[in-house]
Amino acid sequence: MQQKQITATYAEAVKAIKEAILESRYRAARLVNKEVLALYYAIGGYISVQSRAARWGSNAIGTISGLLQQELPGLRGFSETSIKRMRIFYEAWCSMFENRPLSADNLQNSIIPVGDKGHIEIRPLATDELPPETLDAFLAVGFTNHYEILAQKKDVEQRLFYIVNCAMGFWNGDKLKYYMKDDLFGKRGNMPNNFATTIANVDLRSKALRSFKDEYLLDFVNIEDPDETDERVIEQQIVHNIKNFIMALGSDFSFMGNQYRLVVSEKEYFIDLLFFNRRLQALIAIELKRGEFKPEYAGKLNFYLSALDEYVKLPHENPSIGIILCKDRDSKTVEFAFRDINKPMGVATYRTSSELPKEYQGILPEPEELRKLM
Structure with a gap:
């Protein structure tokens, strides 16, 4: 008995020390990233001042990169492409951090010293333009992801949206690219729903609106004729690619099962897909439909x-939320179907890999022709 207590004590000690180490590493990584961003911003500013003011000749950045490699053998991250990206990083955000736009007039008076004997001043990135939590997120995102956002999004609001979500969700490069490709910014909060009348708590309602998208890109679902495919086939492909589907849903979703069994009055019923959302602290039931939304779907959900609320939901959890995921929908039909429903639910649409944009239709061969060619 005593030995078990000692073992338990050691386990607690190991857990506490492990958590402290991980927390310390995380804070150290954040500090390092903060310094790296400040360095790249300062170098980008120096390069911007010199190159944009035509003080250097052609191929100057490539020459400088090569000379740096000679001065510091093994130096990484300072190729010609990387240095140009630092300039882009500076020029994208200098109006925020310097409180003035970049123009030919202020190039000569840059806060970054210039000239043959000048040096590059590395200052902490701080600004009154951003609230503290947004600035913290900005400094937590790695330079590679920063550049990816700058390259794909031109609007400042969109850029900050992806930066904040990238930091909060600990997105890697693949996740970031996926969410930008899927237009997470444009789809947030646009899903037709009845949350306003079924979720009384304002904070929870706001979180629910932000947790679901109007349309989901299921590019891992590959079916030749979506209109002739049974929902179960789509469900099987989703389950087979559950990690990709959770990525499509967003952060904080945990998969609980497919064809989730419910017993009501000794009769069995099965929910297509069941998830739990940590942020909402609620069960999320998803019903898959291969065609257009029909009013009877709302009653069944x-x-x-x-x-779920009667037999599965735990006492501390919020009421369950339902999502009908279908190929198409009519907004007025959804509105009437939800009008007297007392449970929170919404209707989202999905696209699969077999659905090419109109501008690409006719360019690629048909599946049968492609098989013959192969």
């Missing part, structure tokens, strides 16, 4: 949500 309302029944499932009542059963």
Whole structure:
């Protein structure tokens, strides 16, 4: 008995020390990243002043990069492309950090010293233009992801949106590219729903609106004829690629199962997909439909949500939320179907890999022709 207590004590000690080490590493990584961004911003500013003011000749940045490699053998991250990206980074954000736009008039008076004997002043990136939490997120995102956002998004609001979400969700490069390709910014909060009348708590309602998108890109689902495919086929491909589907849903979703069994009055019912969302602290039931939304779908989902709240939901959790994921929908039909429903639900659409944009249709061969060619 005593030995077990000692073992438990050691386990607690190991857990505490491990958490302290991980927390310390995380804070150290944040500090290092903060310094790296400040360095790249300062170098980018110096390069911008010199190159944009035509003080250097052609191929200056490539020459400087090569000379740096000679001065510091093994130096990484300072190729010609990388230095140009530092200039882009500076020019994208200098109006925020210097409180003035970049122009030919202020190039000569840059805060970064210039000239043959000048030096590059590395200062902490701080600004009154951003709230503290947004600035913290900005400094936590790695330079590679910063550049990816700058390269794909021109609007400042969109850039800051992806920066904040990248920091909060600990997105790697692949996740960031996926969410930008899927236009997470444009789809947030646009899904037709009845949250306003079914979720009384304002904070929870706001979180629910931000947790679901109007349309989901299921580019891992590959079916030749979506209109002739049973929902179960789509469901199987989703389950087979569950990590990709969770990435499509967003952060904080945990998969609980497919064809989730409910028993009501000795009769069995099955929910297509069941998830739990940590941020919402609620069960999320998803019903898959291969065609257009129909009003009767809302009644069936309302029944499932009542059963989940009665038999599955834990006392501390919020009421379950239902999502009908279908190929198409009519907004007025959704509105009427939801009008007297008392459970929170919404209707989102999805696209699969087989659906090419109109501008690409006709360019690629048909599947049968492609098989013959192969």
